[in-house]
Structures are given as structure tokens and as C-alpha cells.
Amino acid sequence: MTDAGRALAGRVAVVTGGNRGIGRGIALAMAKAGAAVAISARNIESLEGVAREVRALGAECIATACDVADEASVAAMGTTVMKRFGRVDVMVANAGVAGPTRPMQDLSLAEWRECIAIDLDGVFLTFRCFIPTMIEAGTGSLIAISSITGKRPLAGRAPYAAAKMAVIGLCRTLAADLGPQGVRVNAVCPGAVAGPRIEDVVRNQARIKGISEGEALRQFTDPTPLRRLVEPDEVGHTCVFLASDAASGITGEDINVSAGLVMY
Structure with missing residues (x-):
């Protein structure tokens, strides 16, 4: 196994939306650090490639279907994970959607609710699923993937921005609530991350702003001190x-990984 300091040796990590992009990166990083990993996504077949990559690193891995916006689906995923591992030390709520890119007055209530249900309710449901076992153990780390869009505007992305800002508030409140039980809660706020998702975002930003895709991409990279996307x-x-x-002394924080695009 690739050595990442074995910082998570003997621990169990759950990563939702673990089938591609950021979720895949998180799952592999957890495995390299020595954790057993459970990955989930709505389509279990989409997880097979990542599961193979995790196992190739020498880590235990299970893949399970889960729709994070569905309470029963999350409960079933939790039952599967607990039956296999008997504990969960790390829960990374990563699953999410980009949502529509249009002026808010042109959005339907159904579009708004779908984005909020997956990007915010999904964090609530997956965190809630594993909080009891962490409280019982007297330790645990809950991590939500928010976004710098929860801190700064992005044209036409009102539902996504609202959900991601709400995730930060959720994490801060949970950190205060769960700290006495030894459970830490933090948010990670990625900037523009290389991969299919940012390609879609760039196309939509170009469309809504009436600029070229190259110009839209440069709006994400040029303002960063590192002049690049995040991996x-x-x-x-x-x-x-x-x-x-x-990070034993860190809770209630929202950590930017944005190549310096956001520094607050």
C-alpha cells in the first residue's frame, strides 16, 4: 500500500458519492492512509472501478448503493456498513449535484428542492446515520464537502450556493453540539476541481454570461495565486x-482547498 503516514490505520471511513471526481480522490486518500473504506453512490455499478482501485492499495472496501436524499436508502447503507465493519470513525458527506444554472426567477420549485435535498438534506441524513455510533465510541470525525460557492457568488447557482452555505452552518452547530462527546465536525470547501464537473460548470457559466468557455475557465484559474485548478x-x-x-484540535472549521481563490 502507498504510504500516507498510515494516519488512519485501523479506522473505517465512509465516503458518499465515491464513484468519481472528488469522492474518488477522497476514497483513495483514505485507503492510502490505512483506513478501510465504504463508498456509496446511487448507482452501485458506478462504484466498481473505484472499489478495485481501493483494494489494489491493500485496503478493505465495500461498495453500496445509496441515494443520500432518501432516508430509507441512507439507513440501509448505514446498516450494511455497520454489519461489515462494526464501527465508523470517519464520515465524509461528499455526494452532491451541481444543480441548475439559470436566473432564480426561471427556476421551478422542483429544481430548487432537488438541489437542496441532495446537497443539504443528504449531509443531514448521512451524518445523522453515524452520529450515534461515534457518540458511543467517544470519538469520530464528520466531514462535509461544501464549496467556495458557499462563501462567494457564482452566477445562476442560487440553489447550490444556498445549500453549500447551509452546510457550513450545519457543521459549525454540530461541532458545538458533539464536541463534548469527542466527535469533531468540519467542512471542506473546494474551489474549481479538475474533472467532468468543472467542465460542465464552465460550459454553463460561458452560456449564462455570454462569454467563451476559455474565458469562463480563466475566471476560475486566473484569480488564484497558484493559477490553476485544484486536483x-x-x-x-x-x-x-x-x-x-x-487535527485533533480542529472542529467547526471550513477549510478552503481553492488554490487561493478564497482566503476567508
Whole structure:
């Protein structure tokens, strides 16, 4: 197994939306750090490739179908994980959707609710599922993948921005509530992460602003001190740190991984 300091050796990590992009990067980073990993997505077949990659690193891995917006589906995923591992030390609520890119006055209530249900309710449901076992153990790390869009505007993305800002508030409140039980809660706020998702975002930003895709991409990269997109494994490394004993004094924080695009 690739050595990442073995910071999570003997621990169990759950990663929702673990089938691609940021979720894949997090799952692999957890495995490299020594954790057993449970990954989930709505389509279980989409998880097979990542599960193979995790196992190739020498880590235990299970893949399970889960719709994070569905209470029964989340409960079933939790039951599967607990039957296999008997504990969960790290819960990374990563599953999410980009939502529509249109002026808010042109959105339907159904479109609004779908984005909120997956990007916010999904964090609530998956966190709630594993909080009891963490309280019983007297330790645990809950990590939600928010976004810098929860901190700064992005044209036409009102539902997504609202959900991601709400995730930060949820994490801060849970950190206060669960700290006395030894459970830490933090959010990670990625910037523009290389991969299919940002390609879609760039296309939609170009459309809504009436600019070229190249110009739209440069609006994400040029303002950053590092002049580039973020890589999925950089988000994964941040999650490993937050889950590890090296971050034992960190809770209630929202950590940017944005190549410096956002510094607050």
C-alpha cells in the first residue's frame, strides 16, 4: 500500500458519492492512509472501478448503493456498513449535484428542492446515520464537502450556493453540539476541481454570461495565486488530515482547498 503516514490505520471511513471526481480522490486518500473504506453512490455499478482501485492499495472496501436524499436508502447503507465493519470513525458527506444554472426567477420549485435535498438534506441524513455510533465510541470525525460557492457568488447557482452555505452552518452547530462527546465536525470547501464537473460548470457559466468557455475557465484559474485548478486528491489529502489525530484540535472549521481563490 502507498504510504500516507498510515494516519488512519485501523479506522473505517465512509465516503458518499465515491464513484468519481472528488469522492474518488477522497476514497483513495483514505485507503492510502490505512483506513478501510465504504463508498456509496446511487448507482452501485458506478462504484466498481473505484472499489478495485481501493483494494489494489491493500485496503478493505465495500461498495453500496445509496441515494443520500432518501432516508430509507441512507439507513440501509448505514446498516450494511455497520454489519461489515462494526464501527465508523470517519464520515465524509461528499455526494452532491451541481444543480441548475439559470436566473432564480426561471427556476421551478422542483429544481430548487432537488438541489437542496441532495446537497443539504443528504449531509443531514448521512451524518445523522453515524452520529450515534461515534457518540458511543467517544470519538469520530464528520466531514462535509461544501464549496467556495458557499462563501462567494457564482452566477445562476442560487440553489447550490444556498445549500453549500447551509452546510457550513450545519457543521459549525454540530461541532458545538458533539464536541463534548469527542466527535469533531468540519467542512471542506473546494474551489474549481479538475474533472467532468468543472467542465460542465464552465460550459454553463460561458452560456449564462455570454462569454467563451476559455474565458469562463480563466475566471476560475486566473484569480488564484497558484493559477490553476485544484486536483481531486488535494481535497482527499485535506480530508485525511481532518480525520486524523493531527487535527485533533480542529472542529467547526471550513477549510478552503481553492488554490487561493478564497482566503476567508
